[in-house]
Amino acid sequence: MDRRGGGRQVSHQLMQTIFPVPLEEINAALLRTGRWEGELVHTKRDGTQVIVASRWSMQRDKQGLPAAILETNNDITERKRAEEQRRYNTQLLRTMTDNASSMLYMVDAADLATFVNPAMERITGYQAEELIGQVVHDKIHHTYPDGRPYPVSECHVDPGGTDAESRARRGPFRAQRRHFFPGAVFGQSDLSRQRTGRCGH
Numbered sequence: 001m002d003r004r005g006g007g008r009q010v011s012h013q014l015m016q017t018i019f020p021v022p023l024e025e026i027n028a029a030l031l032r033t034g035r036w037e038g039e040l041v042h043t044k045r046d047g048t049q050v051i052v053a054s055r056w057s058m059q060r061d062k063q064g065l066p067a068a069i070l071e072t073n074n075d076i077t078e079r080k081r082a083e084e085q086r087r088y089n090t091q092l093l094r095t096m097t098d099n100a101s102s103m104l105y106m107v108d109a110a111d112l113a114t115f116v117n118p119a120m121e122r123i124t125g126y127q128a129e130e131l132i133g134q135v136v137h138d139k140i141h142h143t144y145p146d147g148r149p150y151p152v153s154e155c156h157v158d159p160g161g162t163d164a165e166s167r168a169r170r171g172p173f174r175a176q177r178r179h180f181f182p183g184a185v186f187g188q189s190d191l192s193r194q195r196t197g198r199c200g201h
Contacts, residue, residue, distance in 0.1 A: 016043040026056070030069065034058040040073070050077045111135050 018041035019026065029036045036056040043049050052073040061067040097104050103120035107113050113131045121127055124140050131139060137152045144150050 017041065030056060030058045031066070034060075039076070042073075050075055051080045052076060105131070105136055107136065111137075 020038050020040070026036050026038070034057065038054055040052050040054045041049050042052060053076050055072045057070045058066055059068040059070055097115075097117040100117055100119055103123055104115075104117040105113055105120055106115040112133050113136050116126075116128050116131045120131070124131075126139060135152075137150075142150050142152075
């Protein structure tokens with residue numbers, strides 16, 4: 001490329017490049033630091049757009065004057081689409097769990113809670129921080145209404161095991177305020193060592 005960057009300007013015009021910041025700021029950064037990195041949007045000949053991770057490096061002559069700019073671009077369109085899909089799925093799941101009327105929770109391989117939804121806080125009286133990192137059974141399902149211990153081995157709300165069979169079991173659950181409420185465990189599934197449970201009442 002020539003010292004004035006004419007060839008680079010022509011290529012960006014052909015590809016209708018969309019810059020994240022004004023081109024003047026990019027050129028200023030090049031002169032100041034000798035390099036620039038960012039994401040650009042290029043338009044292909046067929047009209048479709050691609051996102052590229054772009055790296056620019058200032059090449060100088062023996063006198064230290066700007067001589068050329070080396071620009072490398074890597075197509076990251078699919079990666080960006082996948083990231084956007086994950087963000088959408090995460091937001092969708094959050095919306096569903098936050099607005100669910102049933103208690104929803106997730107535990108890890110050690111049966112320690114990693115997530116509880118607002119309904120679980122509202123129904124049991126426990127705050128999320130009081131349940132996260134704890135065994136759910138020990139909090140809300142440890143005792144029968146008559147005072148007898150409810151062994152975890154008999155507990156159907158505890159999503160132990162590795163099978164993904166759906167189950168439906170009813171039982172008394174104990175809220176923080178020491179009163180019992182009826183409920184049912186509707187299902188469980190093994191999700192890469194993260195298991196989920198859903199309770200309704």
